[in-house]
Amino acid sequence: MTELAHVERDASGVTGWWRDAVIYEVYLRSFADGNGDGVGDLLGLRGRLRYLADLGVDAIWVTPFYPSPMADFGYDVADHRDVDPIFGTLADAKAVIDDAHRLGLRVIMDVVPNHTSDRHAWFRQAVAAGPGSPERERYVFREGRGELPPNDWESVFGGPAWTRLPDGQWYLHLFAPEQPDLNWEHPEVHADFAGVLRFWLDLGVDGFRVDVAHGMVKAEGLPDVGRPGHVQLIGGDVLPFFDQDGVHEIHRSWRAILDSYEGERIGVAEAWAPTPERLARYVRPDELHQAFNFHFLNTPWDAGRFRDAIDESLATTALVGAPATWVLSNHDVKRHVTRYGGGETGLRRARAAALLMLALPGSVYLYQGEELGLPEVSGLPEELLRDPQRLRAPDSGRDGCRVPIPWADLAPGFGFGFPWEESWLPIPGSWGPLSVGSQLRTPGSTLRLYRKALRIRRELGDLGSLTWLDAPDGTLAFTRGDLTCTVNMTGRPVEVPAPGEVVLASAEPSPLGARVLLEPDSTVWWR
Numbered sequence: 001m002t003e004l005a006h007v008e009r010d011a012s013g014v015t016g017w018w019r020d021a022v023i024y025e026v027y028l029r030s031f032a033d034g035n036g037d038g039v040g041d042l043l044g045l046r047g048r049l050r051y052l053a054d055l056g057v058d059a060i061w062v063t064p065f066y067p068s069p070m071a072d073f074g075y076d077v078a079d080h081r082d083v084d085p086i087f088g089t090l091a092d093a094k095a096v097i098d099d100a101h102r103l104g105l106r107v108i109m110d111v112v113p114n115h116t117s118d119r120h121a122w123f124r125q126a127v128a129a130g131p132g133s134p135e136r137e138r139y140v141f142r143e144g145r146g147e148l149p150p151n152d153w154e155s156v157f158g159g160p161a162w163t164r165l166p167d168g169q170w171y172l173h174l175f176a177p178e179q180p181d182l183n184w185e186h187p188e189v190h191a192d193f194a195g196v197l198r199f200w201l202d203l204g205v206d207g208f209r210v211d212v213a214h215g216m217v218k219a220e221g222l223p224d225v226g227r228p229g230h231v232q233l234i235g236g237d238v239l240p241f242f243d244q245d246g247v248h249e250i251h252r253s254w255r256a257i258l259d260s261y262e263g264e265r266i267g268v269a270e271a272w273a274p275t276p277e278r279l280a281r282y283v284r285p286d287e288l289h290q291a292f293n294f295h296f297l298n299t300p301w302d303a304g305r306f307r308d309a310i311d312e313s314l315a316t317t318a319l320v321g322a323p324a325t326w327v328l329s330n331h332d333v334k335r336h337v338t339r340y341g342g343g344e345t346g347l348r349r350a351r352a353a354a355l356l357m358l359a360l361p362g363s364v365y366l367y368q369g370e371e372l373g374l375p376e377v378s379g380l381p382e383e384l385l386r387d388p389q390r391l392r393a394p395d396s397g398r399d400g401c402r403v404p405i406p407w408a409d410l411a412p413g414f415g416f417g418f419p420w421e422e423s424w425l426p427i428p429g430s431w432g433p434l435s436v437g438s439q440l441r442t443p444g445s446t447l448r449l450y451r452k453a454l455r456i457r458r459e460l461g462d463l464g465s466l467t468w469l470d471a472p473d474g475t476l477a478f479t480r481g482d483l484t485c486t487v488n489m490t491g492r493p494v495e496v497p498a499p500g501e502v503v504l505a506s507a508e509p510s511p512l513g514a515r516v517l518l519e520p521d522s523t524v525w526w527r
Contacts, residue, residue, distance in 0.1 A: 018207075018266045018289050019323040020462065021058040022364045022454060023108065027331045028063050028087060029073065029424060030404040031368055033417030035088075039424045040404065042088035044417070046096045048407075049103055051436065055371060056454030059106035061209050061268070063331060065093065066112075069119050071178035072388055073402075075110075075211060076117035080196040090203075097204040106206035108268065113193055113250075114215035115179040123180050131169050138189060140172035140181050142222065151222050153241055154230040157388045161241075172222075174215065174241060176388040184216040184250065197257050207258070207266035207289075210251075213282060214271040217246035235272035235294065243273045251287040266290065276316035283322035290363060293325045297333065301340050301349055301521075303474050303489040310360065314466065317362070324362035328353055329370050335401045338376035345491075347373050348521045351446055351506035352487060355523035356476070358453050359485040361466055366450075369405055372434050373446035376400040377425075384425060403427060406435035449506065456504055456525070472496065475518070484526040488518035500526040 026045060034043025042065060052060060064074035065087040074084070083090050100107050116123060122138050129135040142150035142162075149162035149170055155177075162170040163177045172181040182189050197208065219240035225233075233239060251267070258265040267288035273279040282291045299309040313324045328336045328350070340349035350373060357364055377400045387397040404423040408415030409432035416423045432438060439447035463481035471477040474490035477499075484499040498516045502509065503526060507519035518524065 015264055017058065017106070017264060018363060020361070020363055021106075022056070022358075022366065022457070023059045023061055024052055024055070024057040025330060025365060025367045026060050026062045027368055027402055028065055030402050032405065032407065033421075033423065036418045036421060037086070038417060038421060039086055040416075041086065042083070042092035042096050046092070046099055049096070049099050049105065053103040053105055055451055056458060057105070057366065059108055059206065060100065061108040061365070062096075062110070064110045064112060069117055069178065070386075071117070071176050073386075075112055076115070076119075076176065076179045077112050078117040078119045079121075080111075080193075081199050094203055101204065107204070108207045108209055108266070109200060109205050110211055111193070111196065111200075111208040112211040113182070113184075114212040115173065115175060115181045118178045118180055126171075127165060130167055136169075138183055138186050140183050140218070140222075141169050142172070144168070144170050152224045152226070152228075153222075154225075154228070156231055156234075172218075174212075181218075182216070184246070190250070190253070194253070194257060197254060201257070201261050201265060205265070206263065207268065208254075209268045209270065210254075210288065211270055213251070213269035213288065213291075214243045214247060214273060215241070216250060217244040219244055236274055238274050243271070243278060248281060248284075248287060251282065255287055268292070276312060277319065280316050280319045280322070283317065284320045285322075290323065290325050292330075292365070293327055296357075297327050297329070297336075301489060303471075303476050303487070306356070306487075306489070307468070307476055310466075314361070324360070325365060326357045326360055326362060327365040327367070328357060329367040329401065330365070331367065331402055332398055333401065335367075335374060335376045336370070337373055342375060345521065346375065347446070348507065349489075351449060352489075352521050352523040354450060355453055355504065355506050355525060356485065356487050358457050359478075359480065359483065359523075359525060361463070361480060367401075371447050371450040372406070372436065372439060374403075374405075374431075374434060377403045377428060380425060399425060406431045407437065409433065409435045409438045449504075453504055469499075482527055485523065486518060486526065487523045488520060491520045493517045493519060498526075503527045 029040045031040040032044030032048045033039060034041050034047055065083050066077045067079040067082050067084045068074045068076050083093055097107050126135040126139055144150055149160050153161040155161045156174055157176050161172055161174050164170045173179050174181055223240050254267055258267055269282040269288045269291040271282045271291050282288050293313050296309050296313055299305050317324045337346040337350045340346045380399055385397055385399050387399050403425045404416045404427055406414035406427050411429050413421045414427045414435055439445035463483055467479050469477040472494055475494055476487040478485055488494045495515055495517050502524060505524040507522035509524055510517040
């Protein structure tokens with residue numbers, strides 16, 4: 001029997017664990033290498049589960065480990081019911097799930113429903129069967145407009161969203177050409193993914209992060225967008241290939257499957273929508289449980305902008321009674337230490353942002369390595385870079401945020417795998433002091449700050465809703481229950497009244513009698 005700790009049930013027996021959970025993203029190939037080939041795997045993750053439990057998170061989200069040619073590092077899935085040998089076996093996956101449960105951790109995995117790999121058996125059959133065949137109906141095949149694609153849609157990774165086969169037909173791929181879009185109007189697609197969900201739920205996973213949850217359904221007739229630059233329009237404009245009403249029928253059917261299992265299994269939407277109201281539709285009571293908060297992630301270091309993002313996030317989710325989610329980094333964006341200015345300034349702001357985020361009502365997502373204060377890595381060897389997003393623009397690649405975790409302070413491997421072995425992307429030689437081992441030994445380190453913050457957050461429990469307090473320009477102050485949070489987002493000390501006893505601080509304030517001096521770019525918790 002699993003022992004999922006830290007859960008409080010209401011009178012109906014429902015836990016609602018996900019409403020305020022802290023969930024840690026494991027980018028698997030860069031987390032820990034257990035077999036010595038330089039690539040992170042399930043064996044490595046299993047060996048580091050205790051670290052995650054000690055960190056104080058409630059669940060882990062693991063990026064795809066399905067069989068894949070790795071054209072998009074696993075988001076091009078060739079078989080949704082197995083494990084790629086580079087990551088291990090199904091037995092390894094089951095062992096990770098069982099060990100995580102014994103440590104009180106839940107396990108969320110990726111499901112990728114918008115597209116498959118071009119090596120998937122279905123797509124191979126479709127290519128071989130030719131135009132007009134039933135096999136092609138599982139994907140989006142169309143005739144072109146003469147020598148031109150069927151419409152003007154653009155790939156998220158650059159160039160047209162259509163590739164032509166030698167027989168003359170074109171197939172749709174909103175991402176890389178190796179990721180053909182499925183046709184969700186076909187009943188076999190619905191049935192197969194229902195089977196995929198049940199396969200992994202039966203194995204014990206606690207939920208799914210739904211990749212491109214706003215995709216799958218396309219506007220009838222596949223109309224042109226009518227203007228270029230489609231990537232820049234995502235999340236702000238109505239587009240015929242994203243956020244169509246039909247996706248919600250899919251999510252409702254998946255919610256029914258999740259609800260049919262014990263233990264409150266959850267669905268998490270990676271969704272972009274043109275308005276907050278449309279984004280809220282993904283987390284209605286009969287759809288998915290959470291949706292990622294990209295607005296908060298993309299907010300620049302400015303007190304007014306952060307307050308607006310927080311207010312909008314809370315108001316949006318309140319429309320449907322769902323919890324807000326908060327995230328600062330993930331495997332698709334530049335690490336926030338670097339986005340906030342880099343160097344000492346970026347780290348100082350990142351530490352402050354962490355305490356701000358962890359004080360907010362709702363659920364928090366942490367990206368591996370942010371608890372170490374890792375920056376974005378630039379200057380990686382060109383021959384090692386394979387991110388298809390770089391096709392759109394050379395400087396838009398995501399490799400710099402995916403450099404492996406330094407576990408020990410011994411170069412070159414830094415404990416990622418075997419002691420002296422280099423990882424699939426090289427770890428900077430300067431990262432020794434940022435390693436887990438080094439930070440555990442260092443008072444005041446970012447890792448120790450995160451561990452303490454997560455422990456206090458759990459001890460405080462549900463603090464209720466947020467109330468803003470008056471605060472000087474460039475600062476924020478709010479209360480939740482008996483906790484007060486103050487944030488100085490200016491580059492200078494700011495004097496404010498002392499609202500109580502310091503519980504935790506990213507940088508200790510200086511006492512001035514009944515007042516205190518908040519350090520630049522700092523957050524303090526008071527009680």
